[in-house]
Amino acid sequence: MAAGRSMTHAQIFAVVRRIPRGRVATYGQVAALAGFPNHARQVGYALAALSSDAPVPWHRVVNAQGRISPRRDDPGGAMVQQLRLEQEGVVLKGGRVALDEFGWAPTRRMARSPVKASSSRSPAA
DNA sequence: ATGCTGACTATGT
DNA sequence: TACATAGCCAGCA
Numbered sequence: 001m002a003a004g005r006s007m008t009h010a011q012i013f014a015v016v017r018r019i020p021r022g023r024v025a026t027y028g029q030v031a032a033l034a035g036f037p038n039h040a041r042q043v044g045y046a047l048a049a050l051s052s053d054a055p056v057p058w059h060r061v062v063n064a065q066g067r068i069s070p071r072r073d074d075p076g077g078a079m080v081q082q083l084r085l086e087q088e089g090v091v092l093k094g095g096r097v098a099l100d101e102f103g104w105a106p107t108r109r110m111a112r113s114p115v116k117a118s119s120s121r122s123p124a125a
Numbered sequence: 126a127t128g129c130t131g132a133c134t135a136t137g138t
Numbered sequence: 139t140a141c142a143t144a145g146c147c148a149g150c151a
Contacts, residue, residue: 006148006149008148008149009148009149026133026134027132027133027134028133028134031133036147036148038133038134038146038147039133039146039147039148040133040134040146041131041132041133041134041146041147041148042133042146042147042148042149043132043133044131044132044133045130045131045132045133045147045148045149046132046148046149047132048131048132049149058132061132062132063132063133063134064133064134064135065134068132069132069133070132071132072130072131072132073132074132077132078132081132094139127151128150128151129149129150129151130148130149130150131147131148131149133145133146133147134144134145134146135143135144135145136142136143136144137141137142137143138140138141138142138143
């Protein structure tokens with residue numbers, strides 16, 4: 001399973017699978033967790049390489065702006081992704097996801113820390 | 126080996 | 139918010 005194309009992709013898929021339901025992670029975040037900081041792009045390519053029915057919640061991965069990146073191979077995929085996210089409780093506002101609310105924090109927000117050092121609200125409903 | 130492409134990100138206008 | 143530009147790197151022909 002896991003493709004078998006290369007370990008790089010496998011590593012990325014492993015991280016994506018760890019994204020809890022109702023939460024989203026950015027490409028850069030997944031890349032960093034996979035062990036490839038600053039390789040956000042590669043994450044996108046890796047996801048593009050897997051099948052739409054792959055055992056990976058690829059729909060939980062969005063870009064740093066909290067938006068769904070349109071794909072070249074399947075323009076409709078973006079719509080499907082949004083639908084799946086809404087099914088899991090992730091709300092898109094203005095075509096964007098509030099990363100400060102639904103952003104997955106495995107331990108601590110990495111670079112781009114959207115959190116404003118305030119009690120704020122909790123992603124947990 | 127070389128060159129192109131791409132589900133990205135940060136910055137500037 | 140939207141668009142344009144530059145930097146990065148892996149996969150594939």
